[in-house]
Amino acid sequence: MKSPCATFVTGRLKLNCSKRRVLLWDEPMMNKRCFEALVRSLNDVMKTRANYGNDRPFGGKVVVLGGDFRQILPVISKGSRADIVGSAVTSSYLWKYCKVMKMTVNMRLRSASSSASAAEIREFAEWILKVGDGTVDTIDEDDTTIEIPSDLLIGQGPDPLLELVNFAYPDLVPNLESDWYFQERAILAPTLECVEQVNNYMLSKLPGVERELILKEGVPIMLLRNIDQAGGLCDGTRLRVTHLTQYIIVATVLSGIRLGKTEYIPRITLTPSDSGLPFKFSRRQFPVTLCFAMTINKSQGQSLSHVGLYLPRPVFTHGQLYVALSRVKSRKGPKVLIVDEQGVVSTSTRNVVYKEVFENV
Incomplete structure (x- = not known):
C-alpha cells in the first residue's frame, strides 16, 4: 500500500472534515484488539460497496488516533510488563499502516497566565517530557528513582497531608457551594487505598460529618459506571x-x-x-464515590489548575508519574507529597517507563 490508511497524532488536532470523512479516536491507550475489532467491522461494512476497502485497514477509511504513549498503557489484570506492552496498538499488525505525526507543544502550559515567563514554561515542559520518556536523571542503579524539584514538593512538617490538602483545596468549607471551585482541583494518588485515605481525611475536616456518613451536600463525587454515555x-x-x-x-x-x-x-x-x-x-x-482524591489513571484527559500528588507508595506502571505531573497548566500547579515506608517525607520517588513501547513511535 502506497499511502497510510490511518494517522496517529501525538497531541491534539483539528481537522477540516468538509471534504473528507474521517474517524477520530481520542485517547486510544487501550487494548490493540479494540482497534482490530473495528477494522474487521469496517471491512465487513465496506463489502457492500463493490468490495471497496476489503483489503485495506479500516475499510479504506481515514482514522486519526490522538494520544500520547507516555501515558498509561492498557490495563492487563495480573499482566507482566511484556503483556502490557504487547497489548498496545504499537504491537498490532495495524501499526505498519500508520503514519506518526508528533506534536511537541504542551497546550496545557500554553494556556497558562501570561505572567508566567516563557523560559519557565519551556523548562517545565521539557522536564515533564523527560519524565515521560524516562530520560530524566536518576539516583539509583536501576535507573528508576528520580529527584523531584524542591519547588514542587511538600516538605516535612507537623501535618504534611494537611498542607497538601490546603494547597489543592484552599478555603474548602466556604467554597462547598461553588461549582467552579472543584472543576480544576484534585488530589491524585496511585492506588484506591491511597485515594480512600485522602477522602476519609477530607471528610474528617468537614464540619458536621460523622465517621459513618459517606457523603455531604457540596462535596465532589465521581461516577463509577456508564449511566448515559451519549x-x-x-x-x-x-x-x-x-x-x-x-x-x-x-x-x-x-x-x-x-x-x-x-x-x-x-x-x-x-x-x-x-x-x-x-x-x-x-x-x-x-x-x-467521594472524589476529593482520585487515582492517577482516572485523571487522564483532564486539565487542572491545582494538583496535589499524594505518594505514600510509588507509582507502579508505565506513565503514571508523567500523567499526574502533566495535568497542570503551570509550574505552580502541582505539589507532590512523597512519604517513605517509615512515614518520613522524601524528595525522591520511582518513575516507571517501558521504553520499548517507544521503539516504533
Missing part, C-alpha cells in the same frame, strides 16, 4: 452534590460535555465482574 455521564465523570435523598443524588457536572448541568443519579444494581469469589453477588447502591 449524554456525557460516563465512568470517571466528576460532579458536585447539591442535594441528597434516599433514592436520588442531585449533582452538578464538573467536567465533560455537560459541564454545569444538573443530573439525577439513581441507585442501581451493581454486580462485580471479577470479585475473586466462586459466585456473583449484587448490591443496589449509588454508582458514585
Whole structure:
C-alpha cells in the first residue's frame, strides 16, 4: 500500500472534515484488539460497496488516533510488563499502516497566565517530557528513582497531608457551594487505598460529618459506571452534590460535555465482574464515590489548575508519574507529597517507563 490508511497524532488536532470523512479516536491507550475489532467491522461494512476497502485497514477509511504513549498503557489484570506492552496498538499488525505525526507543544502550559515567563514554561515542559520518556536523571542503579524539584514538593512538617490538602483545596468549607471551585482541583494518588485515605481525611475536616456518613451536600463525587454515555455521564465523570435523598443524588457536572448541568443519579444494581469469589453477588447502591482524591489513571484527559500528588507508595506502571505531573497548566500547579515506608517525607520517588513501547513511535 502506497499511502497510510490511518494517522496517529501525538497531541491534539483539528481537522477540516468538509471534504473528507474521517474517524477520530481520542485517547486510544487501550487494548490493540479494540482497534482490530473495528477494522474487521469496517471491512465487513465496506463489502457492500463493490468490495471497496476489503483489503485495506479500516475499510479504506481515514482514522486519526490522538494520544500520547507516555501515558498509561492498557490495563492487563495480573499482566507482566511484556503483556502490557504487547497489548498496545504499537504491537498490532495495524501499526505498519500508520503514519506518526508528533506534536511537541504542551497546550496545557500554553494556556497558562501570561505572567508566567516563557523560559519557565519551556523548562517545565521539557522536564515533564523527560519524565515521560524516562530520560530524566536518576539516583539509583536501576535507573528508576528520580529527584523531584524542591519547588514542587511538600516538605516535612507537623501535618504534611494537611498542607497538601490546603494547597489543592484552599478555603474548602466556604467554597462547598461553588461549582467552579472543584472543576480544576484534585488530589491524585496511585492506588484506591491511597485515594480512600485522602477522602476519609477530607471528610474528617468537614464540619458536621460523622465517621459513618459517606457523603455531604457540596462535596465532589465521581461516577463509577456508564449511566448515559451519549449524554456525557460516563465512568470517571466528576460532579458536585447539591442535594441528597434516599433514592436520588442531585449533582452538578464538573467536567465533560455537560459541564454545569444538573443530573439525577439513581441507585442501581451493581454486580462485580471479577470479585475473586466462586459466585456473583449484587448490591443496589449509588454508582458514585467521594472524589476529593482520585487515582492517577482516572485523571487522564483532564486539565487542572491545582494538583496535589499524594505518594505514600510509588507509582507502579508505565506513565503514571508523567500523567499526574502533566495535568497542570503551570509550574505552580502541582505539589507532590512523597512519604517513605517509615512515614518520613522524601524528595525522591520511582518513575516507571517501558521504553520499548517507544521503539516504533
